[in-house]
Amino acid sequence: MTMPTGSPAVSGVGHYVPERIVTNDELAPLLGTTADWILHKSGIRERRFAAPGQTNAHLALQASRQALASAGLEPDTLDMIVVATLSPDHFFPGVSAALQAGLGVTRPIPAFDLHAQCSGFLYGLGVAQGFLLSGRYAHVLLVGSELHSTGLDLSARGREVSMLFGDGAGAMVLSQRAEGGQRPFVVELFADGRFARELWMEAPGASLPPHRLTPEDIQSGRCFPVMEGKNLILHASRKLAQAGRAAVERAGLTLGQVDWIVPHQANLHLLTALERALGVPAERVLKNISRVGNTSAASIPIALSEAMASGKIRRGHRILLLGFGSGFTWGGCLFEY
Amino acid sequence: MDTREVIRRYLIEHSATPSITTFDEELSLLDQGVLDSFGLVTLVEFLEVQFGLQVADDEIDAVVFSTFHRLCDFVERKQAGRDVTPSRRPTG
Numbered sequence: 001m002t003m004p005t006g007s008p009a010v011s012g013v014g015h016y017v018p019e020r021i022v023t024n025d026e027l028a029p030l031l032g033t034t035a036d037w038i039l040h041k042s043g044i045r046e047r048r049f050a051a052p053g054q055t056n057a058h059l060a061l062q063a064s065r066q067a068l069a070s071a072g073l074e075p076d077t078l079d080m081i082v083v084a085t086l087s088p089d090h091f092f093p094g095v096s097a098a099l100q101a102g103l104g105v106t107r108p109i110p111a112f113d114l115h116a117q118c119s120g121f122l123y124g125l126g127v128a129q130g131f132l133l134s135g136r137y138a139h140v141l142l143v144g145s146e147l148h149s150t151g152l153d154l155s156a157r158g159r160e161v162s163m164l165f166g167d168g169a170g171a172m173v174l175s176q177r178a179e180g181g182q183r184p185f186v187v188e189l190f191a192d193g194r195f196a197r198e199l200w201m202e203a204p205g206a207s208l209p210p211h212r213l214t215p216e217d218i219q220s221g222r223c224f225p226v227m228e229g230k231n232l233i234l235h236a237s238r239k240l241a242q243a244g245r246a247a248v249e250r251a252g253l254t255l256g257q258v259d260w261i262v263p264h265q266a267n268l269h270l271l272t273a274l275e276r277a278l279g280v281p282a283e284r285v286l287k288n289i290s291r292v293g294n295t296s297a298a299s300i301p302i303a304l305s306e307a308m309a310s311g312k313i314r315r316g317h318r319i320l321l322l323g324f325g326s327g328f329t330w331g332g333c334l335f336e337y
Numbered sequence: 338m339d340t341r342e343v344i345r346r347y348l349i350e351h352s353a354t355p356s357i358t359t360f361d362e363e364l365s366l367l368d369q370g371v372l373d374s375f376g377l378v379t380l381v382e383f384l385e386v387q388f389g390l391q392v393a394d395d396e397i398d399a400v401v402f403s404t405f406h407r408l409c410d411f412v413e414r415k416q417a418g419r420d421v422t423p424s425r426r427p428t429g
Binding site: 041192228231233234235237238239267269270272273276277 | 373374375377378379381382394397398399
């Protein structure tokens with residue numbers, strides 16, 4: 001397989017997490033468990049929750065401003081905005097509309113939300129790559145942003161799910177690479193809808209007449225995310241490894257030539273299983289889940305942005321991003337920074 | 338050593354709770370602390386290598402791995418070449 005021509009460049013990154021830290025000590029009594037139980041089950045010590053009134057779009061805006069500043073670009077130089085999220089502020093319009101307005105973009109560039117759950121940022125990379133390779137657009141803003149804290153079952157019934165999630169946003173500006181600049185940039189995407197109910201949220205939904213959400217939906221917990229957690233780790237570890245190998249192989253590289261692996265931060269046990277499945281040393285797999293929890297579509301760009309800001313990831317490094325989520329959806333992206 | 342004994346020894350040697358020396362074959366391995374979620378992943382790797390099995394995505398089901406009996410039944414059915422695919426909930 002030949003390399004795609006005109007590979008995109010990552011010209012800027014940024015991230016934002018809300019100020020409020022929610023520790024296991026604070027969460028555990030609500031969930032009818034202990035801080036140690038949460039840590040043992042997930043590897044998470046704390047996560048961030050948005051302040052009352054803070055919206056998903058607000059998180060996305062902070063991360064986007066940082067990414068634009070890092071790229072040295074003004075908002076009106078953007079050609080497209082894509083927001084990956086499973087926790088939009090409203091059914092419609094998407095977070096992208098509020099983000100476009102919030103950034104002060106005056107050109108009528110396309111802006112839309114992308115719904116691929118925890119793999120959303122990977123899917124967004126595929127979309128951005130396609131538009132950049134078409135030659136039509138020069139700069140695409142891709143954001144992964146989640147506001148989970150307003151939709152969690154903070155009771156003993158929901159503890160298996162609610163202990164995991166936090167709020168946050170990560171953003172990336174992707175640009176056409178200068179002529180002659182050819183670097184690896186491969187995106188591999190997958191889905192298998194047979195597993196849609198292994199991790200899902202039934203309500204609210206347009207399929208639920210008459211009003212999409214009833215008091216019974218809240219009472220029964222149908223309005224909260226549920227998962228078959230014991231299955232998920234088996235599926236996720238295998239599929240993440242599969243996506244990683246596919247991306248690396250298509251780039252004509254080996255896993256030994258990858259400097260950093262940045263997986264979706266779902267659960268520390270999954271990250272450990274992934275290291276084993278790929279046969280890579282733990283030191284090359286970035287982990288921030290103990291500090292920010294699982295932020296779904298935002299987790300990859302947050303971890304990436306943190307590592308770039310700290311200097312851990314530098315220009316010239318080869319990065320493998322891996323995501324897995326509800327759907328099932330999963331994917332990998334291999335690129336040189 | 339027969340299949341069941343090999344699996345029993347593996348589960349005790351790799352138990353998520355180090356003090357465990359025995360377990361109830363009819364009760365949940367997770368509830369008894371024999372397996373945790375990471376142990377489930379390594380168990381499947383072990384079964385594939387030890388018995389030369391290929392566990393397909395369709396066959397991954399927490400029920401299969403819930404008790405020692407169900408687990409052994411799964412492995413023996415795989416070894417005999419019988420269908421082990423769980424019925425999945427409709428997604429429509």
